[in-house]
Amino acid sequence: MIAAGISGAAGLAVAAKLADRYGLIPPDWGGVWGPGETLTYASQRILTAHHSMAREFKRSDISKVAQVSGDPPRRDPYQMLLRGGFASWRLKVDGLVARPASLSIAELKRLPQASQITEHTCEEGWSYVAEWTGVALSTVMNLVGVLPAAKYAVFFPFDEGWDSVDMADAWHRQTLIVYAMNGEDLPPEHGAPVRMKVPRQLGYKSVKFMSRIMFTDTLKHIGKGLGSSSPEVGYSWYAGI
């Protein structure tokens, strides 16, 4: 019985070490929901390891109505930038990168364009299909030279809803920095001037009203150290569900 207990604990310790090494432990692994979260994240990271692609749709599948969650920030500097047509807006890209950058809309639009028709799935239960156009995050990551030590891409918006993804989703071909939706400039309610699109996770990972992308090797010192603002208000960090 004691031997079984010791070997069980040793087995768990080895498993935890391996899981951490291969990036299978979510930042909100602690606490009462930790076991379920870790099992979900680890198993889905193993399953999606071949860079599986979120389902894409036909143009005729695009939803006529796209439900909105959350209003644009009411305060400056967002309101000031909105009034100015985002002419002075810049997307800061920094952290563990060789060449930090500050990109305007025009500069983003000069980069190779990426487009996808995917489903936006809200954790509340509703969903819609839309065409998202922008730049692959990986394009910008190559531009700034993300350092090998980076383990997470952190998305900071103009409101409080910051979030982060691991490198598997950051490098993923469908993870976009979006400036247009269904062929038009991204409207304010959908995250103008730029939002993220992470179609293999629930909608809240696709952060709206973007201001800054930061690459880091640890999330411990941002917010409450849970990886994003989502766990701070009760939602799981990993939203592949």
Add this chain to the structure above:
Amino acid sequence: MADSVYSPAISIRQSDSSTVPRHSAVVRVTHWINTISFIGLVVSGIGILLAHPRFYWGETGGVGGPSLFDLPLPFMLGGPSGWGRYLHLQSAWLSILNGMVYAASGFVSRHFGHGMATSYSVTQRSTYLSVIFVFFPLMIWTGLAMSPAITSVFPFLVDVLGGHQTARTLHFFCAIVLVMFAFVHIAMVWRAGFLKHIGAMIKGEL
């Protein structure tokens, strides 16, 4: 006619039963773990449902578009349902891991074949087997079909059903079937002698 009472999980042959274990240790332990995870799934499922008590058919659906049916509840009753998802997935893992132990031991011990055939009526047996082999797997399938990460690996899971919202609606219908089963199950155990049969599911003996 006491021994013809529909008594789920209990042998209806009551003679000379005091020394024969009614339920193996595996059946007893997995039954109660399943009870805990089922309560967790129902409570958290209601929590998630309250955020958006509308149902759709096909791929997409939301406010401003047509619905299949609306429950007479406001949106976001109970506030953000993040806790619901945490609890739902944790309970689902418990339920699936526990269910795998139950199913594996059931096949090895021939519980589903010989064991059930000798101690349950045809109605009982088909009800149990359909819950275990139809509705429980359907619940897992429709649940996984709502995961954007899982469907990136196995798109057919959702495509076969006809879309994300169809999966969500079927998940809801399946949940209702399972909750109804649980109520009938408890009612029948109550009729057959609640404490005695609860004791049998704890200690193994009637």
